[in-house]
Amino acid sequence: MNRKTLLPFALVLFLAFGAAACGGGEAPPADTGTPSSDSTPQEPSEPDTSEPDGPKVVTWSYHRGARSLDAHDQRGSPDYQLVMYSLFNGLVRMPDYFPDNGAPMPQPDLATEWNVSDDGLVWTFKLREGVQFHKGYGTLTANDVKYSYERLMDPDTELIRSGDVRNIEKVEVIDDLTVAIHLKNASAAFLMDMATLSGYLIVSEKAVEAMGNETFAESPIGTGPYQVESYLPRGEVIFKAFEDYWEGRPEVDEVRVIVQPDETVAALAFLQDEVNWLAVRSDEAYDAVVDQPGVTVVRHPTASYGIEALWLQTEKVTDRRIRHALAYAVDRDTLFEQFAAKLGTSKADTILPPSVFGHRTDHLPKYDYDADRARQLLEDAGVTEGSLTLTTATIGTGGYPDTLTAVQNFWGQVGVNLDFEVVEHAAWQAKYQAGENEFLIVSAGRREPDQVLVHFESTSRMGAVNYMFYNNPQVDELILQQRTELDNDRRLSILHEVQALIMEDLPAIPLYHSAHVTAQRDYIEGPDNVTTWYFKPAAMHFK
């Protein structure tokens, strides 16, 4: 969409809003016709797409502000992305780019090497020498590592990431640059957890003790490529390049994160080059920025480790044939094309996304669209036309209402009714935890397969984590086995087996995998094909 066609886009928006407000009822279908020429405002001049002079500044607009910049007390973006890749380091980290073969594996970060005891319970890390904390808070030692983890292991802590380190028994300082981590249970996921969970990031003991948690959340001290210049809770955040960063000063001098909750306004700011980096979160925002002059839209399909699925909760679908019928009834190819093609990678055939270790589909049962088979299965299960109604609630974002409307149509064709309501997030969260929804549509998943499989484990918190109240002892057993299996080949085999079991049982119907899509002004290069989260200013270059 170019500037000329942005006008109809804006006008359609205005007309729809105006009609909704003035009419007092539902908005009429949007008029997509071309507006008359006399209503066309002046065409703006083309933005300057040449490399800006002066400091290299990346400005990211996000729909909400950072709640906290403390690595150990945050949830969700933008906080997560800022602490993971700009402010702090862990002992290991994910590579910036996806490898050609296989799933990405953790690589050295603050630790240069490590080894694990034969029983998998003791991990010993050798730390990098001479790593500096921001703002003169000194050199990293093993004591900072011990302090960081124990800060979360403290039973009285109120820090949000305390659950990340719950498998740690104790942390032992061997010498200034060597630390041993004793686990309660052997864990194949331990390194991946360390690389992807912010509870494993290392904070400066000296800084936390001097500032206290409250101040540290606003002015944190880590070892990352950027240090905090200013921070307004829920507002603008400014980072400056850390001159003494152990990997060398990053090329981008300054990072600004501004808050613009309205996506239309954020897209306008991006097209105007007031913002030069954008996370594209909706089809409307995608349409507004794609094919614009001076703009590069980057898809990061390999960072997609989430899966959009229908998680079945109700006892009404206890009969496996009904669950299979519900899957056969949904044309996921069409669903993907209509609702997920712009921000997605593919329809989903299993619960582990393609870029996650252990993903495999060739041995799994297929649920390609087959309405006749769905009807037959329902009939076999004694479900007559219109006798089964499933209800749910969803939030208004993420395209879920649209997807549910399509599913409603597909299920309706085989005689199953779907009723849903749109509620705000906290109400939705309360409903699904109480098991009030009969099924749930939500995105789940992480980089580490174990972090996905917890959703299917009967020992996970029912409702909150195990959305489906699913209980299959055989699946539980396999999940436990893969969790403690340190040999990758053997673990891979268990992961394949557990996927087959789950996909046969089908407590959740996978719909599609989403991709991260970002837009940046074309004088900014990289990163593309990232392995995890996408906002990595230290990996960006100015052309």
Next chain:
Amino acid sequence: MAYFIQRIFWFALTALGVLTLVFLLLRLAPGDPVEVMFDIQTDNISVETIERIRRDYGLDLPLHRQYLNYIASAIRGDFGTSFYFRRPVAQEMKRNFPPTAALAVAGISIAITLGVGSGIISALRPNTLIDYIVTTVSMLGLSAPNFWLGILLIYVFAFQLRWFPIVSSATTLTEHLHILVLPALTIGTSSAALIARMTRSAVLEVLGLDYIRTAYAKGLAQRTVVYKHALRNAAIPVITIAGLSFAALLGGAVVVEFVFAREGLGWLIVGAVYNRDYPVLQGSMVLLVVIIMSVNLLVDLTYTLLDPRIRYD
């Protein structure tokens, strides 16, 4: 004196009513603040920790105990600590009040200037083209929702004409004033429209009275008649509407701050609702009630200045 005591009594009673209503509505709404605070979907927090934090925040107490604690704290002016931000509520309000106050004052100034000005012009030339234009624009202004008008103004003045930045960021006073223009226009427009309509009808009514004819008969200039004699008597309903508009304008700040990504009480309140951040919401509501009731009191006192016949004793 008795009047002031009476006003203060009603003031306190209204504040208590609002506090109670906010308290009950929040508790009736589904959603747990502690679970909203944590990313419970990823199993990174134990049930024990959630229960402990709930105890720490007093959320495990019976409802009436929570209510009594809350009222007692509110009377002491202590609104506690934000569940979500873990910072004192007073600190959050202190930071968010000035931007909203600036927006509200700028908005009401625009509303009064535009509204009274165009209302007078319209009343002086009834049933002429200019009167029709003012009336039509007023109707449009009243009908346009803030979020729509805000995006429209951004599109035209910031995106197309580039007179303003789309991203609001300011350090100097001039920059602050510059980025205040569009939000203030957005928020002030509907009030301006209302004031214009009220001014028009009030001035028209007064202009038809005998003492105005007498003033003209004495040979006074139109300017003197309108500004010295007519407007003063037409001002009471206009000021009443302006006072009421101020409350509406503070409500509109919620939307305008969202569209323009401005810090402020409105945005703070919306976030607090989503996050079930009871202390922030309760504190902010009390602040808004105090502001709105103070403005109402000010309006009532202004009546006595405009019309000495009005006495409250």
